[in-house]
Amino acid sequence: MIHTPMDKIAKATPEPMARKVRGLSDRTIAWIFVAPSIFLLLAVNIFPLIWTIRLSFTNYKVNRPNREIDFVGLRNYERILTDSDTWMTMQATAHFLIWTIVLQVLIGFALAYLLNMKFKGNDMWTTIIVFPMMLSPAVVGNFWTFLYQPQIGLFNYVVTFFTGGDPSSFSMIGDVHLAPWAIVIADTWMWTPFVMLICLAGLRSIPDSIYEAAECDRASKWRQFWTITIPMALPFLMLAVLFRGIENFKMFDLVVQLTGGGPGNTTTLTSIDLKREAFEKWRTGYSSAYAVILFVTVFGLASIYVKALNKVKER
Amino acid sequence: MSFSVTEPSNRTKWVAGTAVVLYAVITILPLMWIIATGFKSPADSISYPPKILFEPTLEGYVNLFTQRTRLNEEDLAALPPPETWYDEMVREQGQVITGASRYGERFMNSVIIGFGSTFLCMVLGTAAAYAFSRFRVPLKDDLLFFILSTRMMPPIAVAIPIFLMFRQLGLNDTHLGMILLYTAVNLSLSVWLLKGFIDEIPVEYEEAALIDGYTRFQAFYKVVLPQAATGIASTAIFCLIFAWNEYAFAVLLTSGTAQTAPPFIPTIIGVGGKDWPAVAAGATIFLVPVMVFTILLRKHLLRGITFGAVRK
Numbered sequence: 001m002i003h004t005p006m007d008k009i010a011k012a013t014p015e016p017m018a019r020k021v022r023g024l025s026d027r028t029i030a031w032i033f034v035a036p037s038i039f040l041l042l043a044v045n046i047f048p049l050i051w052t053i054r055l056s057f058t059n060y061k062v063n064r065p066n067r068e069i070d071f072v073g074l075r076n077y078e079r080i081l082t083d084s085d086t087w088m089t090m091q092a093t094a095h096f097l098i099w100t101i102v103l104q105v106l107i108g109f110a111l112a113y114l115l116n117m118k119f120k121g122n123d124m125w126t127t128i129i130v131f132p133m134m135l136s137p138a139v140v141g142n143f144w145t146f147l148y149q150p151q152i153g154l155f156n157y158v159v160t161f162f163t164g165g166d167p168s169s170f171s172m173i174g175d176v177h178l179a180p181w182a183i184v185i186a187d188t189w190m191w192t193p194f195v196m197l198i199c200l201a202g203l204r205s206i207p208d209s210i211y212e213a214a215e216c217d218r219a220s221k222w223r224q225f226w227t228i229t230i231p232m233a234l235p236f237l238m239l240a241v242l243f244r245g246i247e248n249f250k251m252f253d254l255v256v257q258l259t260g261g262g263p264g265n266t267t268t269l270t271s272i273d274l275k276r277e278a279f280e281k282w283r284t285g286y287s288s289a290y291a292v293i294l295f296v297t298v299f300g301l302a303s304i305y306v307k308a309l310n311k312v313k314e315r
Numbered sequence: 316m317s318f319s320v321t322e323p324s325n326r327t328k329w330v331a332g333t334a335v336v337l338y339a340v341i342t343i344l345p346l347m348w349i350i351a352t353g354f355k356s357p358a359d360s361i362s363y364p365p366k367i368l369f370e371p372t373l374e375g376y377v378n379l380f381t382q383r384t385r386l387n388e389e390d391l392a393a394l395p396p397p398e399t400w401y402d403e404m405v406r407e408q409g410q411v412i413t414g415a416s417r418y419g420e421r422f423m424n425s426v427i428i429g430f431g432s433t434f435l436c437m438v439l440g441t442a443a444a445y446a447f448s449r450f451r452v453p454l455k456d457d458l459l460f461f462i463l464s465t466r467m468m469p470p471i472a473v474a475i476p477i478f479l480m481f482r483q484l485g486l487n488d489t490h491l492g493m494i495l496l497y498t499a500v501n502l503s504l505s506v507w508l509l510k511g512f513i514d515e516i517p518v519e520y521e522e523a524a525l526i527d528g529y530t531r532f533q534a535f536y537k538v539v540l541p542q543a544a545t546g547i548a549s550t551a552i553f554c555l556i557f558a559w560n561e562y563a564f565a566v567l568l569t570s571g572t573a574q575t576a577p578p579f580i581p582t583i584i585g586v587g588g589k590d591w592p593a594v595a596a597g598a599t600i601f602l603v604p605v606m607v608f609t610i611l612l613r614k615h616l617l618r619g620i621t622f623g624a625v626r627k
Contacts, residue, residue, distance in 0.1 A: 033446035044499035045465045048476030119332035138562035142581035250469040253562035291472030
């Protein structure tokens with residue numbers, strides 16, 4: 001330790017003064033540390049967002065930069081919200097969102113409950129189960145098209161192995177009724193581990209003493225499950241639903257590779273529709289309005305949900 | 316063994332274990348299938364019923380890394396004898412190698428963009444997280460929420476103005492553009508995760524260092540950084556995995572020079588139709604590093620995927 005006169009002064013002076021003596025103030029350092037991140041986020045997120053909002057009131061088209069830009073007011077918004085195709089897309093998204101969340105919560109919670117029994121080797125099996133969610137969704141989606149091939153695909157073969165029938169008799173991604181389920185199955189395969197991990201943390205956070213007390217009061221296992229396990233794991237479950245909800249509302253990569261939105265428009269989720277409008281039809285103004293609507297929807301739903309989540313936590 | 320009323324009986328454990336193992340086997344099956352398909356011959360890969368036992372071959376991997384054309388038998392016979400094993404393998408299919416495929420290039424792009432953005436993100440993220448953790452930053456909660464909310468936007472929605480902006484700045488289809496973009500996207504994760512890790516380091520260590528005459532900067536990099544090393548490392552791996560797997564921005568903003576592997580792998584086709592072994596080989600090479608990282612990360616996995624909201 002070096003004792004310079006500076007240190008002696010520093011030590012003798014009260015805290016805030018001492019800091020000033022030793023170089024930059026905390027406030028300056030705080031700004032130096034935070035500013036680059038905020039600046040980058042402003043440049044890559046906020047500035048584009050403002051630009052999007054501005055474009056959403058125009059008829060701008062990227063592929064015709066020389067055309068005069070007209071301000072069209074709210075016409076883009078009006079056209080999107082009155083377009084029946086938009087509502088079809090919203091329906092497809094809702095189907096995908098609801099069923100993936102239901103299946104993932106049910107399977108994920110069941111798995112977490114079983115893993116929490118702490119049998120031998122449960123850590124190793126947890127890691128194995130987790131693999132799918134860490135992989136690249138686009139690459140996985142592309143490969144699932146192979147698994148879903150009638151006749152040569154593993155999926156059809158395994159299903160008909162159990163149910164009987166001909167593996168070439170159905171096509172998961174070619175049939176308008178099956179395709180919405182094909183994307184639900186692939187997403188559930190990929191993301192159930194996510195819900196499972198969060199539920200497992202929830203179950204592990206419940207202290208044993210509560211169960212011991214319930215046991216003393218001769219509460220049945222069934223009752224313990226509904227009055228202790230579920231309520232105490234609920235905030236975790238809700239958090240898992242929040243994350244999955246936001247992610248699947250944005251869903252693009254897995255589904256676009258798996259079905260490309262087809263057959264027909266049966267699996268055209270909002271992001272896929274938006275991509276077509278913006279980067280295939282090049283209707284920049286229109287798709288900007290679309291993007292704003294989506295963002296407001298996610299943000300609005302998420303805020304309401306977070307409020308509900310906080311209420312559950314406080315209970 | 317001590318007796319506990321809450322400990323499940325051995326029989327219950329056995330049943331639970333069996334159910335979980337059954338699920339694990341089913342869930343791992345598609346992954347095993349990807350890896351296995353990479354070692355099949357094109358004929359085996361599309362056989363009916365699907366072949367579980369097959370003669371492994373490296374054809375898929377050779378096809379992945381090469382570009383080939385089909386020749387008729389006379390022309391093939393007129394060629395000088397094959398020099399390498401892979402040359403020979405391709406000749407047996409009635410084809411000749413005409414050059415290297417784009418896969419190696421795309422894979423390297425993934426490496427450059429992945430590591431570049433992760434590094435930048437860690438530098439910016441650690442600094443910001445430290446400031447948020449230790450100092451009274453005005454509007455701290457609002458700023459933190461703002462940082463998190465940037466992750467809620469659908470990538471396609473953000474891509475429209477970014478596409479326009481990058482075009483103006485000449486950043487479309489460049490490594491730098493993608494590195495900056497992925498850094499911005501990953502900042503929310505890294506700031507939130509790292510703040511959690513730094514919050515756990517007792518402030519007393521730094522206070523002791525400050526009393527010993529360290530400046531704030533010195534205290535930061537000599538005391539806090541080493542303490543946070545594990546947290547920084549696992550956060551870095553999460554950022555790397557995200558950048559590695561990302562598809563939406565990559566497919567919209569890159570086409571040639573800076574294209575990463577995820578948009579490229581699905582476009583692999585062989586001579587005459589989809590070459591599934593080559594696709595599977597490409598996918599395997601691309602997915603295996605992430606699986607290794609997952610094993611390394613298993614203790615911090617939960618924290619990483621929930622932005623630090625759940626800590627075990």
